[in-house]
Amino acid sequence: MGENTPTTTLTDSIMAPDSRSESLILTHPTAEEKLATWNLNSVNWGTALSVADYLEREQYLTTVPLARNGGITHWILVDRSLPPNERPILASCESLRKPVLVSHNGVVTEAFTHGIGSVFSQPKFRGKGYASRMLRELGPLLKDWQVDPKTPGMHTCPFSILYSDIGKKYYAKFGWVPFPSTHIAFPPTASSKPFTATPLAESDIEELCATDEQYIRRSLENAQDAKIHVALMPNHDVMQWHHKRENFVSRKIFGKSPLIKGAIAGDVGSRVWAICTRAFYGPLKPESGNTLHILRLVVEDEADVEANAAKLRGILEIAQAEAKEWQLGHVELWNPTKIVKQMVKETGLEHSEVEREEESIASLMWYGEGSGTSADIEWVGNEKYGWC
Ligand SMILES: CC(C)(COP(=O)(O)OP(=O)(O)OC[C@H]1O[C@@H](n2cnc3c(N)ncnc32)[C@H](O)[C@@H]1OP(=O)(O)O)[C@@H](O)C(=O)NCCC(=O)NCCS
Known part of the structure; x- marks a missing residue:
């Protein structure tokens, strides 16, 4: 040089x-x-x-x-x-x-x-x-x-x-x-009060999470097949992470935080509940993809699909009304199980099933033996609450 x-x-x-x-x-x-x-x-x-x-x-x-x-x-x-x-x-x-x-x-x-x-x-x-x-x-x-x-x-x-x-x-x-990355999308709809389900406040979440932790543990204990079953704990800290983020962002955009954090229907032992959060990915425009996410859906007793569908309908109507009120594009329910899909069908609510190809692809690196793919691993509760 x-x-x-x-x-x-x-x-x-x-x-x-x-x-x-x-x-x-x-x-x-x-x-x-x-x-x-x-x-x-x-x-x-x-x-x-x-x-x-x-x-x-x-x-x-x-x-x-x-x-x-x-x-x-x-x-x-x-x-x-x-x-x-x-x-x-x-x-x-x-x-x-x-x-x-x-x-x-x-x-x-x-x-x-x-x-x-x-x-x-x-x-x-x-x-x-x-x-x-x-x-x-x-x-x-x-x-x-x-x-x-x-x-x-x-x-x-x-x-x-x-x-x-x-x-x-x-x-x-x-x-x-x-791993599977699908969801069911529901349109926002104006409130059709009186609702048949009960809205959940922030103060209701901790106890429901504690119950849910027992359910998810039991479903792993009862797993019958030879696969390894994994689940992220749907615990209070995890839900709070979403809710505190939601409260912060909503306060900045709207000057207030949403009080409704989900909805519940039915009696103890046969309840259905959903914990929700509002996610703002951009300005209040349809193209931003702002969404009312169901973080976690719990069906306490899956036996009676028809009765559960009626409860789910009431819960989804609250979610759809919230989506409308907070100017969100749609309501999303991630990776519904077969039974939940059946319940959704029975609600009679307008919905579409989406297989995501680009965004929010749930991905897992397995550190143990085996292929580490969904052929060997069942990701239980692969719902929005696990997202970060
Ligand atoms: C994605 C990102 C982190 C990649 O960083 P990077 O240092 O450029 O990545 P690498 O050089 O190691 O790899 C480049 C490859 O990334 C992949 N890639 C980058 N953006 C991509 C996109 N939007 N979709 C698919 N692949 C993409 C491409 O395969 C690219 O290959 P190319 O060089 O042939 O175009 C960077 O583009 C980024 O910060 N994007 C904006 C934020 C983002 O989308 N993050 C990912 C969130 S999941």
Whole structure:
């Protein structure tokens, strides 16, 4: 090279090193780096809010019960030779720890998973393999991350999960296998009061979650086939994570938080209930895909389909009225079981069945033996409450 050769090559290699370079490291951001990442990815995930409100939401969500005490971990891919706050952030994501149950031949084990979210690479670094490098390192690393043999429920992380918004192929390359990702969609409808179901308030949720935890455990204990059955715990912390997010965003957009968090019908032992949340992905326009999500649907006794369908109808009518009131595009019920599908049909309500191909593809990386696909693993309660 001549004396006057521009030094851009050197600068470029520092700013955008080879994604296979040994100098790259997966580590944790400083507070300043976290803020910088949120600022950048606000274009993708913050469009329902002002940038300032989005930054405030992301910070706030690190303090809610599921996220505190190390529940959330932020990850960045950077060059190890550069000092914190001065190193380019080549790729980033976060993982959220959640309790799970795993059963094989009816023996149920308490464990935990990490749900990965906010996978991001800033536009100027895209297509260079940085997100791939991050994910290739993160997958196996999460198997041992926060595992503590001495603490019950923390002694093993049998799998990690994510919900892909970029189709079924990208994350499968690294080992997160796509699982069933369907939903039933219902249109918003104006209130048809008096409702036949009872709305649920925030104060009703904790007790219902405790009951649901027993149900989901029992359904894993009673699993008959040779598959491994896994379930994320539909517990109060998990539901609160959704509701606190919903309350925060609704307050910013509407100046108030919704009081209705679901609906319930029937007597103890044969109740049907749904826990709901409103998700705002963008401005109050149909193209934003803003949705009233049923986080979790519980049918206490599945025997009487006709009676359950009547209860479900009352619950869905409340959900549809809420969707209308909060200007949401539709109501979604994720991965309904065969019986629930039958119940929905019997409600007589207008609905459509959707097989998602691009967005919210539930994906699971299995750390144990076997194929790790849905041929070997049954994901019980693969509903919206598991999303992050
Ligand atoms: C998705 C993303 C993290 C990839 O980061 P990256 O560092 O460019 O990824 P890599 O260089 O390792 O891989 C590039 C590959 O990503 C895949 N990819 C990127 N965006 C994609 C999309 N919207 N749909 C499908 N595949 C996509 C492509 O296969 C691409 O291959 P190409 O280089 O032939 O185009 C980045 O594009 C991004 O931040 N996008 C916006 C936020 C987002 O959608 N995150 C994913 C949420 S699940």
